[in-house]
Amino acid sequence: MSVRYDGQVAIVTGAGAGLGRSHALMLAARGAKVVVNDLAGPDGAMSEGALATVLEIEAAGGEAMAHGANVANIEQVQDLVAQTMAKWGRVDILVNNAGILRDKSFGNMDIADFKLVLDVHVMGSVNCTKAVWDIMKAQQYGRIVMTTSSSGLYGNFGQANYGAAKMAVVGFMNTLCIEGAKYNINVNCLSPTARTAMTEELIDDKRVLELMTVESVTNGLLALVCENSPNRTILGCGAGGYARAVIKETDGIYLTPEEQTPENILAMWNNIDDENNAQEITAGWMQTNKYVGKAAASLGVDLTAK
Numbered sequence: 001m002s003v004r005y006d007g008q009v010a011i012v013t014g015a016g017a018g019l020g021r022s023h024a025l026m027l028a029a030r031g032a033k034v035v036v037n038d039l040a041g042p043d044g045a046m047s048e049g050a051l052a053t054v055l056e057i058e059a060a061g062g063e064a065m066a067h068g069a070n071v072a073n074i075e076q077v078q079d080l081v082a083q084t085m086a087k088w089g090r091v092d093i094l095v096n097n098a099g100i101l102r103d104k105s106f107g108n109m110d111i112a113d114f115k116l117v118l119d120v121h122v123m124g125s126v127n128c129t130k131a132v133w134d135i136m137k138a139q140q141y142g143r144i145v146m147t148t149s150s151s152g153l154y155g156n157f158g159q160a161n162y163g164a165a166k167m168a169v170v171g172f173m174n175t176l177c178i179e180g181a182k183y184n185i186n187v188n189c190l191s192p193t194a195r196t197a198m199t200e201e202l203i204d205d206k207r208v209l210e211l212m213t214v215e216s217v218t219n220g221l222l223a224l225v226c227e228n229s230p231n232r233t234i235l236g237c238g239a240g241g242y243a244r245a246v247i248k249e250t251d252g253i254y255l256t257p258e259e260q261t262p263e264n265i266l267a268m269w270n271n272i273d274d275e276n277n278a279q280e281i282t283a284g285w286m287q288t289n290k291y292v293g294k295a296a297a298s299l300g301v302d303l304t305a306k
Helices: 018-029 048-059 074-088 111-139 160-183 197-202 214-224 262-267 284-298
Strands: 009-012 033-037 064-067 093-096 142-147 185-192 234-238 241-245
Touching (some): 009 018, 009 074, 018 093, 111 142, 111 160, 111 185, 160 185, 185 214
Parallel strands (some): 009 033, 185 234
16 A cells, blocks of 8 residues: 555645655655745744755645744734635645743743743644644544654753653544544654763664664655545654554552551552453543442442443
């Protein structure tokens, strides 16, 4: 099966360099018309990176346009989508890639830098998704990707703001994939591993570092936005490695009202922490049903009986 995007329109934010540029180029190479978003300069001048990406796509025979919207500004995002609709009449793919870093240990971090990172990563993803959501519902098709990170899923020193933002977009995905399913809107998360100064310090073999290409990540992105994409998936990508991150809950225990004390919870911690029967929970009501089911069973009540 060949993955193609002929006739489809893709918006890629933060596409003037790095991963975003790679996403835009490879989507265009497979037939998509691409909106290359990258933050304009303070004087309103279009990003040189965005213009260069558009020129590269056009030189290869593709179609693209640049837009300098700040994703944290809803009015600018709405203009981006309005111009896209005026030019091509639809939006099939949204890749929420734009982001910034303001790394510092939490104790030394200015609260303004915490808020700024959340505004760009979280509200930027919200603004762009909101601007295309009704369009995708009306056309009964859409593919949306949030960009998460191992810093959000697992933590990383000096990135409390970035980690909080990157986990927030996972929660955003978890609800959107439920609400969008009946409209054929699939929503997923990409968790990229890229070559950075940190990885260069940890890995001194250049042959390994050379495997950490942006293209290896983008190939995962392409799988998440194709017609046959999964839904509600966190796909880790990097250096040729691909894996699904899954949030599971242990089976846990039940305590009667008389037994419900912090002392008993701590005493039963090994049972609470036992992962043997852990399961992925894909909606909030599933957790509620599990807890209520344990309580009902303790009373001899069969909730399945009519």
